[in-house]
Amino acid sequence: MHPAPSVIFFTVFSGLGFGFLAWLGIGIPAPQGWAAFPYFFVAFAMAVGGLIASTFHLGNPKNAIKAFSQWRTSWLSREAVLAVLTLSIMGIFAAANIFLGISMPPLGIIGSVLALITVYTTSMMYAQLKTVPRWNHWTTSLLFILLALGGGAILASHSLGTILFIGLAAITQLYVWDAGDKRFGKRGHTMETATGLGSIGKVRMYEPPHSGTNYLLSEMVYVIARKHAIKLRIIAFVLAYVAPMVLAMTSGPGFNLYIVALIAHIIGILAQRWLFFAEAEHVVGLYYGKR
Amino acid sequence: MTQLPETTAKKLGLVIDLDTCVGCHACVISCKGWNTENYGAPLSDVDAYGADPHGTFLNRVHSFEVQPDTGGCAQTVHFPKSCLHCEDAPCVTVCPTGASYKRSEDGIVLVNEDDCIGCGLCAWACPYGARELDQLAGVMKKCTLCVDRIYNENLPEVDRIPSCVRTCPAGARHFGDFADPDSNVSKLVEMRGGMDLMPEQGTKPENKYLPPRPKDTLAGVSADAPILTPVTDSPKGFLGWLDKALEAL
Structure with missing residues (x-):
């Protein structure tokens, strides 16, 4: 996406x-x-x-x-x-x-x-959206809510809330990334089911319907820069989750470093959200031999 | 209203014959023409005469190659794709404004462009890529099943079918009512094993695709064998002499 x-x-x-x-x-x-x-x-x-x-x-x-x-x-x-x-x-x-x-x-x-x-x-x-298997799961909602509570706790400079909810969000995030990577395959969407031609044999793209791009490709078959996904995941995880938790644990009950934690968290979550879209594969890509 | 009707009186839709389609794209062009000149915002093109032209289409012909599991030559399949007017249309229920709706009288899925905000969520919800946001008008465009032709009494009766069906020179596209078991489309689906696209998405499409018929296989002859076999192994007379003379060289 x-x-x-x-x-x-x-x-x-x-x-x-x-x-x-x-x-x-x-x-x-x-x-x-x-x-x-x-x-x-x-x-x-x-x-x-x-x-x-x-x-x-x-x-x-x-x-x-x-x-x-x-x-x-x-x-x-x-x-x-x-x-x-x-x-x-x-x-x-x-x-x-x-x-x-x-x-x-x-x-x-x-x-x-x-x-x-x-x-x-x-x-x-x-x-x-069943069409985007990576998102189509209750843990997507759980992560959004935990991040809202965790980010809100940083803004509220509440160190215990930060540790609790950012910590739970971090665990959920690891599951969301891991399970999300596998879900498209698990759901069984293939070029064979998309075209109905699987009863004959293996399907491959012979010729796309148009020589240029279109709305579907630019909106839903976004494949640019996914190669940096692992690096971005590490950056996102460290900044959005690890940094605020460490700062909340070390800066005492006053959480006087909450502004630093907030800036790290926001940068990390921007990277995480970029990945949320860029890594999400829409089933329509199957009609173009892409995912 | 974005609630889907429980039942529709008619189930209008298309049957697309993948065995017959020759991939000429005439349906694509006639669709673009009719739907640019008639109902709703025209289907715009961006950079039409430049280096990177792209535009809005309601129907597109993909081409696939299928390698049969049983061996033999790969088959080329031309694959026209447009809105399937699903019974359980996920594009309709996600619409925040009520612009997308499925008609209870004939099952056609339409967009009321006066209500559309161009959020694109319906295009995200569609597994088939049947909806495209027009880049100039900013509203969602999709196949209307030529709702402005099929009921249009100003047109000769022969033209009261969708533009793509009327145009197809190969007779690969058929229009009719799937709710009627005796209709042309219901019979075609019955006879030829009409199938749904991506049935695991649970959308229950109205449009059906007829699979390509299996190709003939040549019994006992491999595909790359020489077509002409020698008439005789031991020629006589002049040819016999020539054969020996050439062998001796």
């Missing part, structure tokens, strides 16, 4: 933003009055910024309002609805904190649950 920068930014930053909102909702940390402003500002800027970035990959964004209508079947629509709902609830929670100095814990808890459900709906846009 084509690793579009807009979608990478969207998933990384909205994940972090909603993850941070989930922590703020349960009062970790619990700043009051104007001191709370920078916390909520960062969380909202990331969540909303990510959502705005996602609109850059739309071909026809003028109809975007209609994306709230199909929540019965569409995970993208559900995501739009839940994102707005979460931001509204947390907006009220934040405004009450900042302007009135009133803390409303029940509202915050509802907001933080909704924030995590929003991250889940984001993950399901990918995990639902």
